[in-house]
Amino acid sequence: LKQTADSLKNFEIVGMGLGDLVWDAMNLYAPYRQAVSNLGMTMFQLMGNHDFNLLYKSITQTDHPADGYGEQNYYQSFGPANYSFNIGKVHVIAMKDIDYDGNKKYTERFTPEDLDWLRKDLSYVPKGNIVFLNVHAPVANNTVAAGGNARNANALFQLLRPYQVHIFSGHTHFYENQLPAPTIYEHNIGAACGAWWAGHVNRCGAPNGYLVVQVKGDDVKWRYKATGCSPDYQFRLYQPGEFESQKDYVVANIWDWDWTYTVNWYEDGVLKGAMQAFDDEDQDYINMVKGKKTGYRTRHLFRAQPSKDAKSVKVVVKNRFGEIFTEEIKL
Structure with missing residues (x-):
């Protein structure tokens, strides 16, 4: 801080x-x-x-x-x-x-x-x-x-x-x-202590951190700052098989998501369209509490199912301010 x-x-x-x-x-x-x-x-x-x-x-x-x-x-x-x-x-x-x-x-x-x-x-x-x-x-x-x-x-x-x-x-x-x-x-x-100091994330999978709000005149902007991470760290990607309930999917947890966001994905460099929103318990939180499901379902989860022969998936997130955040994983 x-x-x-x-x-x-x-x-x-x-x-x-x-x-x-x-x-x-x-x-x-x-x-x-x-x-x-x-x-x-x-x-x-x-x-x-x-x-x-x-x-x-x-x-x-x-x-x-x-x-x-x-x-x-x-x-x-x-x-x-x-x-x-x-x-x-x-x-x-x-x-x-x-x-x-x-x-x-x-x-x-x-x-x-x-x-x-x-x-x-x-x-x-x-x-x-x-x-x-x-x-x-x-x-x-x-x-x-x-x-x-x-x-x-x-x-x-x-x-x-x-x-x-x-x-x-x-x-x-x-x-x-x-x-x-x-x-x-x-x-x-999300809380600075996450889920009551149990580990590195909140109950929804958002990392421990705080919100930075900038005001210039009548213009208000904000960005969540995960503790110990770059300000550009705005979402987490799960590879297929990592998210227990979505084994065939790439899953993105975008904690500061709101209804103005666009969330697109690319397979091997080709735009495939928007990721599908869904609600579920976050896998990182489940892992943190040693596999115990608690019913804390978050609505800022998105998924996409890559083809069997895909080599890479890139996710591009654009927020309400036009800021773009990108992450790519190799399959």
Whole structure:
């Protein structure tokens, strides 16, 4: 992450942690603050379900100042759970969508107080402006068995519709892009820890990493950065026989895929057309958890069946920005 920040020194850079910062260990707040302070950029944070102090049932401060409360350690380290700021033409919001009940029990939702705060905050933002909303739990993830969406997301969408909105979320350890409304794009991003530090990929097969978002005026671009890999590493290819349920196929896992992408394949240098989209469990994740299938089916998988005598297959992926990524395998 620091190497990426150093490579962008010509830009004004800020970072946003999307929650689950300390994994229920309140003594990690101080070392976490120290670690992110050395990244060479201003870091902002928000709360996840693993950032509350489990000793207390009350989520916020009570009428008695001496009482402890769930948000206490986060508040003392980083300030309020809901806040906003402007950078360039973008209004950036960090907002809590974990309603904590105590003892690790919570519901993914926006409280009436949270939505009222957002309504007031947006009243100062001109309609049509760019808004970046950062939350922990997603609002529109459609992945089978991923779950974890904020229950009352429709109330959120009603407030956001007048703006050009990008929602950045985590929580699921599952990469998926969605368009819940014409002006609202959600990036449910793969986690830096992958599948809870079990290995090198998330539950959908996306590598551990983070999203790099670039803004120039009204133009917003993004690219996922896999930890320890080139920025051009945007998909993984499986040879025939490597993907257990698709033994006769070349399979591509394109983690930042959305509906604007084109995914074409070539056999021995000859264009064969578009690869076929399908949903299944990612083989890399299955291998990582030692062959145990879990039902975490991803929708950013594509396949093509080469002929028996084919010598090579090349896959060319073009994203919504016209950027092209290519990988070729020998058969």
